[in-house]
Amino acid sequence: QTVAMIGLGYIGLPTATVIASRGVKVIGVDVNQHAVDTINRGKIHIVEPDLDGLVHHVVNEGLLVAQTTPSEADAFMIAVPTPFTEGTKPDLSYIEAAGKAIAPFLKKGNLVILESTSPVGATEKLAGWLAQARPDLSFPQQAGEEADVQVAYCPERVLPGHVLRELVENDRIVGGMTQRAAEMAADLYHIFVKGECLLTDCRTAEMAKLTENAFRDVNIAFANELSIICDKLAINPWELIKLANRHPRVNILQPGPGVGGHCIAVDPWFIVDSAPEEARIIRTAREVNDFKPHYVVTQVVEAASKFKAPVIACLGLAFKANIDDLRESPSVGIVAELAAKGVGRILAVEPHVDTLPKKLQGKVELVDTQTAIDQADIIILLVDHKHFGRIRAEKLQRCIVIDTRGFWSNK
Ligand code: SAJ
Numbered sequence: 001q002t003v004a005m006i007g008l009g010y011i012g013l014p015t016a017t018v019i020a021s022r023g024v025k026v027i028g029v030d031v032n033q034h035a036v037d038t039i040n041r042g043k044i045h046i047v048e049p050d051l052d053g054l055v056h057h058v059v060n061e062g063l064l065v066a067q068t069t070p071s072e073a074d075a076f077m078i079a080v081p082t083p084f085t086e087g088t089k090p091d092l093s094y095i096e097a098a099g100k101a102i103a104p105f106l107k108k109g110n111l112v113i114l115e116s117t118s119p120v121g122a123t124e125k126l127a128g129w130l131a132q133a134r135p136d137l138s139f140p141q142q143a144g145e146e147a148d149v150q151v152a153y154c155p156e157r158v159l160p161g162h163v164l165r166e167l168v169e170n171d172r173i174v175g176g177m178t179q180r181a182a183e184m185a186a187d188l189y190h191i192f193v194k195g196e197c198l199l200t201d202c203r204t205a206e207m208a209k210l211t212e213n214a215f216r217d218v219n220i221a222f223a224n225e226l227s228i229i230c231d232k233l234a235i236n237p238w239e240l241i242k243l244a245n246r247h248p249r250v251n252i253l254q255p256g257p258g259v260g261g262h263c264i265a266v267d268p269w270f271i272v273d274s275a276p277e278e279a280r281i282i283r284t285a286r287e288v289n290d291f292k293p294h295y296v297v298t299q300v301v302e303a304a305s306k307f308k309a310p311v312i313a314c315l316g317l318a319f320k321a322n323i324d325d326l327r328e329s330p331s332v333g334i335v336a337e338l339a340a341k342g343v344g345r346i347l348a349v350e351p352h353v354d355t356l357p358k359k360l361q362g363k364v365e366l367v368d369t370q371t372a373i374d375q376a377d378i379i380i381l382l383v384d385h386k387h388f389g390r391i392r393a394e395k396l397q398r399c400i401v402i403d404t405r406g407f408w409s410n411k
């Protein structure tokens with residue numbers, strides 16, 4: 001059998017590669033010519049541990065071929081972006097474009113699987129676009145179990161940095177528009193998934209993905225709110241959380257400078273958009289987490305007011321520890337806000353990158369850890385990179401330290 005993967009980004013490329021590594025022929029499709037050319041040379045255009053070697057192998061074996069337009073296959077998987085721009089609606093235009101691109105190649109017996117994080121109802125919309133483009137074929141919304149082309153929703157749930165392991169080991173939610181669609185999709189995932197495939201309908205599967213990330217967001221918001229309350233009451237929040245977590249039914253997450261990444265800070269808004277009156281905790285959690293970077297800025301501004309010409313060292317720009325991903329990072333936002341306020345000379349340290357993101361260029365100096373620590377009056381720990389474990393405690397004693405992750409304050 002042949003599988004076509006539409007979208008060769010952070011999810012599509014690893015998934016296509018793992019399927020190909022099981023000996024299945026995979027056609028990878030992406031509108032980005034550079035990505036297609038890079039992959040066909042056996043190289044990768046994204047950062048994910050161990051992915052480069054596996055891509056090299058499957059491309060060499062002729063099992064993965066990238067192209068800019070689809071061709072015929074038995075199953076079509078779609079892993080394209082679904083952005084949510086604040087104050088507007090979820091943007092399904094990439095899914096619609098993917099549907100229109102595969103429609104001419106569909107034939108009886110095909111399966112179409114949507115993997116992109118989507119609002120509830122998106123899979124049914126996709127099936128509608130496919131049916132519109134191919135009136136000669138039947139789809140589940142009219143023909144149910146007997147449809148010529150079955151359609152399913154199976155969310156990806158992998159953690160960036162651990163994608164290859166989690167793709168194989170995690171349980172997989174498989175939501176069919178029909179029972180047949182779910183069974184066909186489960187058969188496909190069984191090729192590479194060692195976890196369990198849990199069958200359900202597509203609306204439940206869509207909501208499950210959003211629920212997982214909203215659950216985490218709400219729990220991080222609880223920790224972030226606690227940390228602000230603790231500052232007011234002069235309590236160490238990390239010690240407090242550690243103690244409370246010794247209760248057998250309490251498990252509080254870690255406070256930080258805010259929530260970043262492309263999923264947890266975005267997905268809850270899909271739920272809020274679908275049920276604005278009802279989603280009260282979910283909306284408030286987003287607001288609490290989005291407020292945290294501004295709170296950190298206020299702390300720094302207050303500390304800076306004690307110096308004539310303060311030098312401020314900002315440690316870490318990535319959205320979480322030990323990765324090089326600076327997109328949607330609260331740390332970058334904090335550093336940019338500090339620079340805009342002109343509170344002092346700002347040194348940024350990010351051991352995983354060579355250049356600053358555009359919005360910091362010319363305003364902030366990118367330096368190594370040693371230089372930053374030697375020159376700083378104020379040190380802000382923004383990311384708990386292992387790398388910062390090298391900093392010696394006595395170096396910190398002559399500065400004001402604002403430790404947003406509990407890296408040093410977690411007793
Ligand atoms: N964070 C905290 N405190 C914590 C945990 C995380 O402040 O206790 C922050 C991180 O620093 C980061 C943000 O939250 O800025 C998100 O990091 P994360 O590691 O929690 O999650 P992501 O965004 O890398 O990946 C999530 C995962 N979802 C869940 O754990 C429920 C992953 O499994 C999903 O596949 C991914 O979103 C996705 O693509 O949706």
